Amino acid sequence: MPDLFAPLDKPGFIKLRNRSVMSAMSRSFADKQHRATDQMRAYYEKRALGGAGLILTEGTIIHPSGDGWVDVPYIATDEHAAAWRPVVDAVHAAGGAIACQLWHMGRISHSDFTGDAPVSSTNRAAAGVNRQNNKPYDEPRALEISEMPVVYGYFADAAARALDAGFDAVELHMGHGYLADQFLDAQVNDRIDIYGGSVENRCRFALELVEKVLAKVPAERVIARISPSRFMGGLYEWPDLDEMLAYFIPALEQRGLRALDVSCANSPYAETSGRMVRKIRPIFSGVLMAGASLSLEDAERELADGAIDCVTWGRAFIANPDLADRFRTGAELTPFDDSMRATLV
Numbered sequence: 065m066p067d068l069f070a071p072l073d074k075p076g077f078i079k080l081r082n083r084s085v086m087s088a089m090s091r092s093f094a095d096k097q098h099r100a101t102d103q104m105r106a107y108y109e110k111r112a113l114g115g116a117g118l119i120l121t122e123g124t125i126i127h128p129s130g131d132g133w134v135d136v137p138y139i140a141t142d143e144h145a146a147a148w149r150p151v152v153d154a155v156h157a158a159g160g161a162i163a164c165q166l167w168h169m170g171r172i173s174h175s176d177f178t179g180d181a182p183v184s185s186t187n188r189a190a191a192g193v194n195r196q197n198n199k200p201y202d203e204p205r206a207l208e209i210s211e212m213p214v215v216y217g218y219f220a221d222a223a224a225r226a227l228d229a230g231f232d233a234v235e236l237h238m239g240h241g242y243l244a245d246q247f248l249d250a251q252v253n254d255r256i257d258i259y260g261g262s263v264e265n266r267c268r269f270a271l272e273l274v275e276k277v278l279a280k281v282p283a284e285r286v287i288a289r290i291s292p293s294r295f296m297g298g299l300y301e302w303p304d305l306d307e308m309l310a311y312f313i314p315a316l317e318q319r320g321l322r323a324l325d326v327s328c329a330n331s332p333y334a335e336t337s338g339r340m341v342r343k344i345r346p347i348f349s350g351v352l353m354a355g356a357s358l359s360l361e362d363a364e365r366e367l368a369d370g371a372i373d374c375v376t377w378g379r380a381f382i383a384n385p386d387l388a389d390r391f392r393t394g395a396e397l398t399p400f401d402d403s404m405r406a407t408l409v
Contacts, residue, residue, distance in 0.1 A: 066083065066367055066368075066373075067083075067364055067367060067368070068082060068083050068084055068360065068363055068364055068367060068375060068388075068391060069082045069083075069391075069392055070082065070083065072117065072351070072373060072374060074350075074351055074373060076283065076284050076322035076350060076351075077284050077322050077323050077350065077351045078161060078232050078233055078284060078285060080117040080118050080161055080374070081117050081159060081160070081161075082115070082117035082388060083117055083367060083373065083374040083375060084115065084116055084117045084118075084374070084375060084377070084387070084388040084391070085116070085117060085118045085119075085120065085325075085353050085355075085374045085375060085376045085377070086111050086116045086118070086119045086120060086376070086377065086378075086381040086387075087120055087325075087327070087355070087376040087377060087378040087381070088120040088121060088122055088123060088165040088235065088237070088289070089122055089378050089379075089381075089382065090122045090123045090133055090136060091104075091107075091122050091405075091408055092133065092134050092135040092136065093107075093135060093408045094135050094136055094137035094138075095135075096135070097143075098125065098135075098136065098137055098138035098140075098144060099137065099138075099143065099144055099147035100137050100144075100147040100148045100150075100151050101147075102150070103408050104137070104151055104408065105150045105151045105154050106154075106408075107408045107409070108121070108151050108154065108155055108162065109151075109154035109155060109157075109158055110385035110386075110409075111160070111381055111385050111387075112154070112155040112156075112158035112159065112160030112162070113158040113159075113160075113385075113386070114384070114385045114386030114387060114388055114389050114390075115386060115387070115388030115389040115392065116160055116381070116387070116388050117160070117161065117374065117388065118160070118161045118162070118163060118232075118374065119155060119160055119161070119162045119163070120162075120163050120165050120235055120287075120325070120376075121137075121151075121162065121163065121164050121165050122136070122137065122165065123136065123165050123167035123237055124136070124137050124138065124139045124148075124164050124165055124166060124167055124222075124226075125137070125138045125139070125140060125167055125168070125169075126138075126139060126140060126166050126167065126168055126218045126219055126221075126222035127140050127168070127218040127222075128140065128178060128179065129168070129178050129180070129182075129183060129218075130167060130168030130169055130170070130173075130178075130218070130243065131169065131173065131177040131178055132169035132172055132173030132174065132177045132178070132182070132194070132196060133169070133177070133196055134196050134197075136167075139164060139166070139222045139225055139226055139229075140218075140222065141225075142225065144225075145225040145226065145228060145229040146229065148164070148226070148229045148230075148231070149229050149230060152229060152230040152231055153230065156230070161232040161233070162231055162232055163231060163232060163233035163234055163235050163287060164222075164226040164229075164231045164233075164234050164235070165234075165235040165237055165289070166219055166222050166223060166226070166234050166235065166236055166237060167237045167242065168215070168218070168219070168237075168242065168243040168244075169182070169242050169243065170182060170183060170184045170185075170204065170242050170243030170246045171183075171184035171186070171188075171189065171190050171201060171202075171204035171243075171246060171252075172190055172194070172201065172241055172242055173194070173201070173202065173204075174194050174196075174197055174199055174201060174202045175202050176197050176199070177196070177197075181202060181203065181204055181205040182201075182202055182204040182205070183204060183205050183206075183207050183211070183215075183243075184204035184205070184206060184207070184243065184246045184252075185206060185207065185243075185246040185247040185252060185253045185254075185255055185259065185260065185269070186204065186206055186246065186252055186253060186254050186255070187203060187204060187205060187206045188203075188204070188252075188254065189201045189202060189203045189204065190241070206255065209257060209258070209259070212259075212269065212272065213276070215243075215273075216272060216273050216276035216277075217276065219236065219273055219276065219277055220276045220277045220279070220280040220281070221280075222234075223236075223277050223280060223281045223286070224280050224281055227281055227285060232285065233285040233286065233287055233323075234277075234281065234285065234286055234287070235286075235287040235288070235289055235325060236273065236274065236277060236286065236287070236288045236289065237289050238270050238273075238288050238289055238290050239289045239290045239291030239292075239294075239327050239329075240289075240291050240294070240327065240329055241296075244269060244270045244273060245290075245291070247259060247260075247266055247267075247268070247269035247270060248266055248267060248269075248270055248290075248302065248308070248312070249266075249302055249303075250266060250302065250303045250304060251303060253266050263304060263307050263308055263311050263312075264311060266308075267308070267311060267312045267315060270288075270312070270316075271312075271315055271316070271319060274286075274288065274316060274319050274320075274321055275319050278319060278320045278321070283320040283321065283322055284322055286321060286322070286323065287323040287324070287325055287351075287353075288316065288321055288323070288324055288325070289324075289325040289326075289327050290324065290325070290326060290327070291326070291327045291328060291329060292305055292308065292309065292326075292340055293305070293328060293331075293335075293336040293337070293339060293340050294327070294328045294329045294331050294336055295328070295329070295330070295331035295332070295335075295336065299335065299336070306343070309340075309343050309344060309347070310347065313344050313347050313348050314347050314348075316348075317348055317349065317350060321350065322350040322351060323350050323351040323352075323353070324344065324348060324350065324351070324352055324353070325353045325354070325376065326340050326341050326344065326352065326353070326354040326372075327354070327376070328340075328354075328356050330356070330357075330378070330379075331356060332356065333354070333355065333356035333357075333358060333362075336356070337354040337355070337356060338354070338366075338371075340354070341354050341366075341371050341372055342371060345370070345371055345372075351373045351374065352371070352372045352373050352374075353372060353373065353374035353375070353376050354366075354371075354372050354375070354376060355372075355375040355376035355377055356376075356378075357377060357378070357379065357380055358375060358377070360391045363375040379400040379404075380397065380400060382400060382404050382405075383397070383398045383399060383400040383401075383404055384397050384398050385409070
C-alpha cells in the first residue's frame with residue numbers, strides 16, 4: 065500500500081509527487097484590491113520547497129457578492145488572476161502543485177463586505193457575531209431560482225480563470241457552512257421549492273454547481289470540499305447524514321467529479337472526517353483527501369488502510385513550512401501557537 069511519500073498517480077486526477085496536502089486556510093494578507101501579493105508568493109513557495117505534494121490556497125472569492133473576510137484574495141477578474149500567476153509559477157518551480165480554492169461565503173457575511181444583503185438558501189441570519197467586523201451576521205436574501213445559474217457562472221468563470229493563470233486544479237468550497245453547504249444542510253435550508261425539503265432537492269444546488277464547472281474545465285482538475293461532520297461548539301452534522309451521503313456522493317461521481325476533500329475544520333479526526341471517509345470510501349472511487357493534524361503514524365495508517373489517498377494538514381503547515389520534508393527525515397515539528405496567525409512566514 066502507498067505511504068505518504070509515494071507519488072499519487074490515480075486515473076482521472078492530476079499527478080502529485082507525494083500525498084501530503086496543505087489545507088486551505090484563510091490568512092488575510094491580500095492587498096486592498098484583493099490581489100495576491102509577493103508576501104503570499106513567498107509563503108506558498110516555502111511550502112512547496114518544503115516538500116508539499118499539493119497546496120490548496122486560502123479561500124479565494126469568486127465574486128464580490130461572496131465576500132465576507134478581511135483582506136481576502138479574489139479571482140473575480142483577469143487582474144486578480146494575473147496577480148496569482150507569480151505564486152503559481154513559484155510553486156511549480158519548487159516542484160509542487162497548487163489548487164485555487166473557490167469561495168462564496170453566502171450568509172456568513174455582512175453588507176460591509178458585499179455592499180448589499182448577502183445571499184443564501186434562506187433569509188435567516190446566521191447566529192452569532194462575524195469575527196471579521198465584530199457585527200452580527202446580516203440577514204441574507206434567499207436566492208431566487210432564476211439567480212442560481214448566475215452564481216454557478218461565477219464559479220465556472222473563476223475556475224477557468226484560475227486554470228488560465230496556471231493553477232493545476234481548483235477546489236470548490238462546499239463545506240463549513242458557506243453557500244453550497246447552506247443548501248445541503250437541513251438545519252439552514254428552509255426552502256419549499258425544488259432546492260429545499262427532500263435530500264434530492266437540498267443537493268440540487270451543489271450538483272448543478274458541479275455540473276456547470278465541469279462543463280467549463282476538465283474534471284481531472286476539480287476538487288470539491290465538503291464537511292458533513294465537524295465541531296461547532298460540539299459535534300455538528302447534517303441531520304440526515306447517511307441518507308445525504310448515500311445520495312450526494314454517488315451523484316457527484318456520476319457528474320464526473322473525481323476528487324473530494326473531506327474537511328472537519330480543526331476537529332478531532334476520528335470523530336468527524338475519519339468517520340466520514342469510511343462512509344464515503346465504499347461509494348466513491350475517486351481521490352479522497354482528509355486529515356486533522358494527524359501524526360505521521362496515523363496518516364500512514366489511514367493511507368495503508370485505503371481510507372484516503374492524500375492527507376491534509378493545516379496549522380502544522382503554518383508552523384512548519386517544510387512539514388513534508390520534516391516527516392520524511394524524522395525531524396522534530398515546531399508546535400503551532402495562535403501568534404502564528406498574525407504572520408505570513
